[in-house]
Every structure is written in C-alpha cells, then in structure tokens.
Amino acid sequence: MKDLNSVHLNGLRAAEAVGRLGSLAAAAEELGVTAGAVSQQIAKTEAQLGRTLFERSPRGLVVSDSGRALLTRLSSAFRELAEAVAQARRRDESVLTVSVAPVFAARWLVYRLDRFAEHHPDIRLRIDATTTLADLETSDVDLGIRVGAGRWPGVRSELLLEQEVFPVCSPALAAGLREPADILKLPAVIDAHAMFSWELWLKTAGLSGAAMTVRHTFNDASLALDAAIAGQGVMLAWQTLAGYALLRGSLVAPFGIRAKTGFGHYFVTSVSRRESKGAAAFKRWVREEVEEGMRQLAAMAG
Template identity: 30%
Template structure:
C-alpha cells in the first residue's frame, strides 16, 4: 500500500526529527524518554516506508543522507510551526495571578510548593512578590496577600491560613562551641537575633518562668531569612517560627533546646480585595493555598 494512502507515521516522524536534530539516536531517545533501540527500530521502519535510506550508520555516529536532509528540513519547519501555534494558543488561554508574601512564608512554605502548583494549575502564571505588612485594601498592589496579623482587616476578605508557634533555635555549631543549653537563662550568654522588638522574647521567657529576664546582647534584623541564616552560622540565638523550622530540627540543621512553645495571638492570613475571588484564577489560587495549609493541620 502506498504511503500516501496510509496514515502518516507521526510517532516515527517525530522520532526521526529528534534524531536528525541531534545526529544521535541516543540523544533522541533521551529527549523522547524511550530506548535507543526503539529509536533505531522506528527509523528503520520509516526508511522502509519511505523506500530510501535516511541515515548513514557509522561506528560512533549517524549522518543524514540527502533524502534524510530533505525530510529533516520539512519536518523541522512543520514542528516549529506546530510549536508556534501551540504557544500562541496557550498564551491566549493563560491567566496571571499576583501574590505578595513575607520572607519566611515565601521561602519556607510557598517556595517549596511552587512546582506542585505549576503541575496542578499549568494554565495559571503565579507571580510572587515580596510583601510588606498592610492595613487596608488601598495598600494592596497584588491580587492576593499572605500576611501575619490578628485577622482584624476590615475592608478585605480574610481567611485564616495557619497558626505558628515560637520557640528558641540554635545551631549545633554554637552548642559545640559553648556547651549545651540546660536552662532557658543559658540563652542570655549569647546574642539575641530578632525582628522588630523584644516582645515575643519577653513573652517566651515569661512562659518559661523567667518574667524579668535581662537581654545583654542583641541584634535587630528585619528580614527573617537573614535571622535564620545568622543562627545557622552560629552567630546567636533566635525564636524559630514553627512549623517552618520543623524540618531543620528533624535533620539536625538547627536545635530546639527547650520544649516550650509560645502561641502568639496572631496567625498567617490570606487576604484579597472584596469580590476578587470572582475571577476564577484568583479563586483557584486561594483555594489551592487554603487546601495546602489545611493539609498541615
């Protein structure tokens, strides 16, 4: 039966195009996630259907014949046209959602989940911004904000995502240098690295039974990622935000010397403007984040 009256062997043509582009059956097989034998067999069958040799097989290489070069030019243009058309279609149907998050939530919670989001919603482009604290809808520059607070925003849609708990964290390096932490007051032998003010430290020490603890040395760092990096380097002690540091403690990167957790009166909240979830893509991102957060409870 003539080739013109049969269905085109599209799989074999795709295989040939990859092999011709790479001039390698092995590299074509890796690109297509098949074996080199499969590539060789498909091209051999294509040569039989075409009625001519498409490759010269050499000991360690393959070279296109004149017929192979001609077919490769046609297929290369055809696949380029198909890719271009597909990209235009996907671009027209893609949606963009912007979200602002703080350093620790972004790096320790959202960042590790971005690939999962991409697989779950390949049609949505999620653009992540560094966020600062907001008090009203007028300060929102993105579709969604994840913020830390008491949940008392009045002109926004607010969903509580997750609570956090505070407990001191230190590095194994610091313990090796100065010895173990036996009682909470041992923390005061080192530099306190914290954000904003001492209030959470004071609350934690009060919970631990040291309501009038004196701070001898401290460094204030606004960026929580810098705080964590400094602690890991053994430069001092800090209040860890759990569950974000659970894996650090589990793998020994950090040490939680005391099983005393401070539960603050604030939590992480998902914020959107009123009726913003009317956009399907914004609602999809919000629903996904809420489901991921609920899975941790």
C-alpha cells in the same frame, strides 16, 4: 471623531437609554440620575444636533422618525463600548498574582512552588513580595498572605495559621542546652521588626523577667535567621520562618516550648471581587502545605 466634540456624551447616553428602555424613569434608574436630569440632557442634545429625537406626548417621549436611525446606531455603539470596558476589566485567570511579605516568600513559599506547579500546571504565579498591603479593589493582586490580628480595613481575612514563637539555634549551640534556663547563656540575634519580644517566650517557659544578651540586631527576619543558622546566636522564630531549616537540620528548636503571639497568618482577599478558581486552588494548596509542615514539625518534636 471631531463632530463628537460638539455633542455631550452624557446627552447621547441619555437619549440612547430612553430610546432603548422606552421611558424617562427606566433610563434614569439605569444611569443613576433623576428623570428630570435625563430630560434636560435630551433637550440639550437635540439642540446640539439640530434635530428632534423624541416627540413629546401625554404618555411620555416617543422616538421620532428622524431620531430612530440615530438611536439604533447609538445603541450599537454603546454596546461596543460596554464590551470594550468589560474586556479591559477581565483578568487573565491563568495568571495568579499573590502578595506576600518577602520573608514568607523567601523562607516558606519558594521551597514549595514546584509542588504547586505540579498540581496546577495551568496556573502561572506572579509573586509580589512586599510588606505593603495592596489595595485589593483596584490593583491586579488576587490575594495576599499577611501576619497580624486579621483586622485590616477593606479586606476579607481568613485565618491560615496561628503564630507561635520559639527559640531556634544551630545544632552546635543546642548541644549545650539541658533546660530552658540554659538559653540565657546564649547570645541572641534580634529581628528589629518583630511584633513580639523575648519576654513572651521567657514567660511561657517560666523565666519571666530574665533578660537575653543581644549579640546582633537585624532589620530583616530572614537575615536574623541566617545569623542563627551560622551559629551566631539564638533567635525567637515562628513556624513558617524556621520550618524549612528545622526540617533540613540546619536549625534546632530546643525544649519544644512554644508561645502564642496573638497574631496569625491570614489570607486576605477583596470584599467585592469574585474569587477566581486559581485563587481558590492556591488557598487550598497553601493550607495543605501548612498542615503537612506542621505535622512534620510536631513529629520531630515528639
């Protein structure tokens, strides 16, 4: 291996490419450089090796007798290197890495993972619960689910569900509600990181300009939802956050009035990477689960 230190690798690559492809122009195109640069690299390599690899002729470079054996071995060695790099880049498609916000993972995804495993026993999920949008070009994340306007730079986004918000509270608190204005009598628990305010729903309900009395504020939507379940107040929630608690009966959504936020849940995937079969299967499954959940919530409201 020490002998390699005396010869530039780029020069060996240039020589191998010319020997295999038969011309400076073809080698230059493969290597992404000019023909002149390939010629210079070969000249330097010949000087470093102390032997002539190519005979110069009017028709171009012709492999010399002394260079033929070396170039044959170089071609074999570079094929091994190319296969090693390809293998290192290959993903284990039995493992699917999904990046989601912690609140989506905790309040929607975990309750349903057994059904995914039942339908796709050959796929093992790795859930990356984070609010940071991963670099899908360089990380091991296969796909993400995010809430926003769907315009994130450098990713492909597909709408999964338009976000709607509505009040939720414990059944005990809901028992005293008769009309939308009654909600103003209840204390509110607030998600400090929400991308919307109570005014959005109040306006939809015909109560624009009214104010809620805030009891507690949390920096995490999941904690705010737990406070609502515990009867500490009413929360402005959305479908994937409150759906499971509504179906279980630990929360109630009074009045059936929903307000669109202008945001949505989106799948985000790499622009350049091929979508794996596992990622496609996961997306289909999530869509089916979301659609079924929305049908169940609509049936409850009806």
